[in-house]
Amino acid sequence: MNTSIIDIPREAKEKDNFGIAPFENGLKRFIENSSTPITIALQGEWGSGKTSLMNLLQENLCDNENQQKPFNSIWLNTWEYALMKDAQSTLVSIIYQLIKEVTNLSQAESTKSEKLFKTFAKFSNKVALATSKVIAEKAFSGSGEIIDAAFNSDSNNSVSEIRKQLEDIIESHKTKINNKGFIFFIDDLDRIDPPVAVELLELLKNIFTLKNCIFVLAIDYDVVVKGLEPKFGILSDKNEREFRSFFDKIIQVPFSMPVASYKVNDFLKESLRNIEYITTAQASNDVLITKLSTIANLSVGSNPRSIKRLLNSLSLIKCINDAKEDDDLKLETDTDLLLNFFLVSLQIAYPKIYNILVENNDFTAWNETIALNYNLKPLDENSQNKLNQMEEFDEEWEKILFRLCETDYYLKQKALSLSSLLNMIKEIVENSLSTDDEDKEDLEHYINRIISLSAITNLKANDNNSISFHKPTLLKNARNKILARLKEVMPNYANQIKPIGKRVQVNAPIRIDEKTSFNLSCGSVDGKIKLDIWTNLWYFPQNHPTIKETFKDKDLLNDLEILENEYNGLVTKFMLGSSIYKFAKLLDKEHTNKDGFQSHLVLSVRLDNTNSFYENSVINKICEAVQIMHDYRTKILVLTNKINNNG
Template sequence: MAKIVGVVDEPVAPGATDNLDINIHSRSLIKFIQQSNTPITVGIQGEWGSGKTSLINSIYHEFNSDPTIKQIWINSWEYSLLSTPEESLLKIINRIIEELLESDTDTKRKDAIKSGAEKIFKGALRVGAQVALGTEAAKVTQELLGSAEQGISALRKQLTDLVGDIANRSSNPYKKIVIYVDDLDRIEPRNAVAILELLKNIFSVPNCVFLLAIDYQVVVKGLEHKFGKQTPENEWEFRAFFDKIIQLPFMMPMGQYNIGKYVNALLVEIGFVEGEGLDDEAVREIILRTIGGNPRSIKRLVNSVSLIQIFSEEKSGGTQTTAEGDKAGGGTENTELDPKDEKFLLFSLLCLQIAYPPIYSLLNREPDFTKWDDKLALQETKRSEEDKEGIFLREFENAAQTEDFNEDWEKALYRICYGRPRMKARVADISKFFSYIKDDLLDGQQDIIGETIASVLSQTSVTSITSTDHAQSVDGFKEAAWKSAADKSLSNKLWNEILDAIEDTTKIFKRGSRKGSSGRISLTDKSVYPGVQFRIGQGPPAFTLYPRVNPPEDNIMIMEKLKSMKGEIESQFGHPLTWKRKEVTFYYKDLPDAQILASDPDQRFPDQDKWPVVVEFLRQYAPAFESTMSDALLKIRHETDKEADSGKGSGQTHQGSG
């Protein structure tokens, strides 16, 4: 499928693929409409952007093939454009009547209904012209209700006869009329309420079913002039009005949306990921902890991803990174992550950027959130969260007893969020978001968590709506707690010297990013073993093989098989290697007389006067390390393929297969 750029904020078209998995809800509503007594009004409730139009589109599409149902679609927003509230209200009523009259063969009755309706409308418009725009829309209803023979009751009787005749006429197939009124929550709330009242009074007609797409909160706002602000004491009055209009309330099932499937479908559509995309459950976890499951918010997020992808491609000279991390010419970003995990981290940080801009801004300044502490919280809040009554301290102490806030960085987060009502309400979600990043996504990489996040954050800055004067830059590199902008610039220059030296002698390492500024580059080669990282480091210079495949038990299997080949591997490479539980490494310091670069254990990259030694070491051993480890991994992959083939009967599989 061709990649598209950006996602249009449009409802799901009738008959289109349902990636939210709400077909069961639409099918249930369809069956209810088919079998229900009439007249009845169904209220499709949900916040703006929750998918109400997409749902009623699916119902409309289903009934299109049913010859016994006549459908009328009203977009109330369109009728409100360039019209006074009173005019738009009456246009909607008139449109429904015209649609009904299209099926009437009785010319005399058709003319009588048109004449009666026209007189009512003229009277209503006369009242509307006497009041300020939208301020007394309820008077329109009063005028209509107060009309004589051409009033509401007379018009409703005529419409009842019309609809009854349509349903009973042998030459007419329609047995039920379904009227959809969409986008009521885009109209001024008081006018939306006036429309609801008129619809109820005029069209309480047998054989008619109304589907109204509206947010209940719009009704609440539209009734405030009558009942005042909603309180626990008067809440029943608002609900009573709504219940009088709506006989079947249906709440959009946002909590049941298949968020992972929906998001991945959009990410595949824009070319950010391939195949099945990111892990569905992980995506759902991040989305619900941040922006929530509103489809409109998700589309905004995906558009940010699309822009960042274009921005990254332009910076790299027009090349595109695939889901496996290979580039048409350039390599992966300079992080310790598997390329797919890096994409997921980028996706997660964009969610944070949209949902909690102040926390995103703080993370930009202090990327290693595990080092956030009371001192940082003091700098951010000046202790403004504390109060004389001690309410904060009591709540803080209670929170600190929970799993979400028992670490220093979590306590700092609690303080920082406390003074912002919206973030205070969701501080547990924010804590869980960061815990997921730390304990799941970046598991085993705690020592470089700040570097990893900072590297990915640099890609998200183009979609940030916040501004700050904290960041200073050198050659395009920003200050960070883990490395200064000047040091980043030097590290980048060293990488380019290294990559120049190994470009003609390596296949994998030469794809390292020339934009990198951290101490290591991680690369994968799916033709060797998908998910296994080949790492190259500056200080001290080193080569590391690090399995990062799924399922996790396959990493153990790979390391065990590598260790069983230890003698063969070291013989082919020509030097002993450092074997650890999760990785195998060859350091400069492992060579005789090579301690010169390891004298300062805190030094992230060597001084410039030692660069020639670093470059020479990496140039000399990169080809041998890469070829030795590739041969070993290909042998393991071949063995696991054979094991998988022989174990098909028992259901055994391995990540390396295929």
């Protein structure tokens, strides 16, 4: 077993895990036969494989020792020269290092080298003087003014001299060893301050546009955009051309990393097996692997670094849970594995949505309350109508998701993927549930049970509302006290009241009678510990939009509303004068799933610490609520049986 996936750039002789050899070979052939000077940009987000691709190009095209290959290479990690330096020092250091590498590799004559370094010294001094003048005369807004100041001074003559002397040294070396010249690999531009990265691109354009030289830059276009904002303002439809024109001026050939074409399925399956997240039998289950791959594709995508982070997070979660002495939290079923995989993927790709899900587990119940809590902008009538025509956003919770995505530029682009992802998980969980299970879980409590596993790998600013406690201990102790009290207050059922199962997995089920079971689950919300006591009402196949319309169709709506009013009256009386109990009204928790309508009868208790849940007054109130829910669940099932028997 390997517990981690190494996240370092791929070396040239290592296995091609993502099937990108055709792209690598095509780019190699293009460079090998290019006219010079030319600048090629390997464009891609952080972790998309830019450095790995440059490793391969360097290995296949360059030779600095035996001269058996067509080019010499110079490799520069720009961020190494940016550490603990201001913008001016960073730029000067990088240009100096490139000049030094050229003179060393070409073994230039000492007189030529000395002359070149003297010219560069004059240039750097003039840059320093020009920069100082800018700082003295006005507020300095960033490195964007360094190059403007430098090239508006007489240092422009020094640039021409540097370029001319470099060309002479490179041409002499090329003639001497009979190769095609130099390839400069400029890496990690997306790791330095964006305005500095932009200024470096301009410097390279002005100084290193040289015959017999090819520049290969690893760059994220978003970094260029951020670096140009001091000049052009925030990117918009009106100024997008200015941003693009700058990029086109520097770069002759853009090469976008073919992330969408990466073949991740085999790598994902092999890696999940290596970290023992799945068994050999599960690795052979094509349906399971396809679902895992689909979840990955809709979340972290094909970005190699994101996939490796996902795998390492999963491995860490597994190691921690394997090391636990108790057996309370285990991923036992394929659905458990898929749900945990989904939650960690969501955490990495969409942390904002993940953190909302932590607080509001049942995403299918997201409604205007969520919208108010997160200050979401209302939808206008036109937007409402458009979304109603889209399968991905026609339900209320999907519209809330859409509005959440509208608050974030990145999420806005991923709204469709997020809707597909959440709907896929909804279907997976619902298809795993059976109406015959005594301890069946709905989506909310299924997520609540699994989500605690992914919490340990969540990157989040300090959350003063978060409370750490041992869920199984709370559930076991609370269940024991509730069972004992229920036998006293419900003597007719005393012989039937008992726990279901010995293990507790953040869900502690109890039986009241042969037809009724309750579940206990817990979590934290708003700085409090929350204990839920709930039972499901499984109704009948979904033939109408709502439960009430189904009852109306069978002439039973009046009977249902009488029970509803009675139940809601008892709920209101129960909560009177207390803020620690949240007792849901009868049809507040209405949902649909593959079996038809489902509604929950739920009591939530919120307290500051676990010991408070064991107090007699709290146990008595919980048992009072259980009696109410049990009584009316029995009455409602009489009505639903009439519907089922009639239809």
